[in-house]
Amino acid sequence: MSPDPSGLLGDLDPTSDRAVFRQIADQLRDAIDRGRFREGEKLPSEAELVEHYGVSRMTVRNSFSVLQGEGLVHAQHGKGVFVRPRPAVRRLASDRFARRHREQGRSAFLVEADAAGGHPQVDSLEIKEEKADQDVSTRLGSVRRVLARRRRYLLDGRPVELATSYLPLDIARGTPIAEPNPGPGGIYARLEDLGHRLDHFEEELRARMPSPTEVKALRLATGVPVIHLVRTAFDSAGRAVEVCDTVMAADAYVLSYRLPAT
Structure with missing residues (x-):
């Protein structure tokens, strides 16, 4: 596993029965919930996450899809994935x-x-x-x-x-x-x-x-x-x-x- 590009992510648990893409989504979600990635801020890129976790691009995309399905992030074509604003x-x-x-x-x-x-x-x-x-x-x-x-x-x-x-x-x-x-x-x-x-x-x-x-x-x-x-x-x-x-x-x-x- 390469150095964390953002300094905010952890390691995968190889002993867990939780799918790898869900583990990655869990870590990104936790970082968003803790304010480590703020509203409107760009998440690490697919390439950075692929390098960091040693996984395929499809695995990273599946992680992003989980977060998009929860309404936490949105993708901008050609720019990346960003934390959605959540005004209350x-x-x-x-x-x-x-x-x-x-x-x-x-x-x-x-x-x-x-x-x-x-x-x-x-x-x-x-x-x-x-x-x-x-x-x-x-x-x-x-x-x-x-x-x-x-x-x-x-x-x-x-x-x-x-x-x-x-x-x-x-x-x-x-x-x-x-x-x-x-x-x-x-x-x-x-x-x-x-x-x-x-x-x-x-x-x-x-x-x-x-x-x-x-x-x-x-x-x-x-x-x-x-x-x-x-x-x-x-x-x-x-x-x-x-x-x-x-x-x-x-x-x-x-x-x-x-x-x-x-």
Whole structure:
């Protein structure tokens, strides 16, 4: 085994039953996790790793493929393999829908973006009346038709979230909620203007692999999962007034929750 080209890699274990390409991937992953290879930094080249480990190019390529499949690195043709940037948006579940933010004219996503120190943007928006699917109808109390607001959110120019809000037509039709810009504080502020003082939210979330459409819309690297979150907003009378179906790039978010112990 030749000297380490980066000074950061170890030796292979010839007694291990773990495949050599996976051992190499393990070492590179560990170096990335420890910050020895930083975001945007180039990994040692195929030739350097071949020389260091005394393996074939195919073995090194298989190692890179493992890391690409995990969303840790990306290849640039003719340049090499680089550590992928992994920006984090911290969602403060106990705070992001606080009334004080709406009163200040700030939507939940703006609150999140400010916390992350990033520049928020909505680069696509579709608003239309449509038939509610079974799940949305059930969550809204057997509502048949809804106003749907579909949008894509960017942070510092990177797509991080797809969200669709579904609101009962008897609440939303002909109101600022049906406009492209509903005004300061977003649709939750407008719901409260209409007399639907928000009481609480219920959220369900799960992690899954993205659909091809989601991969394209969020520009996801191979192997990066999504967080699928469905939120239902209830007013003080106990009525469900909105269902928000959100798909988030899992490598762009940290979900932070504060839960009472009693």
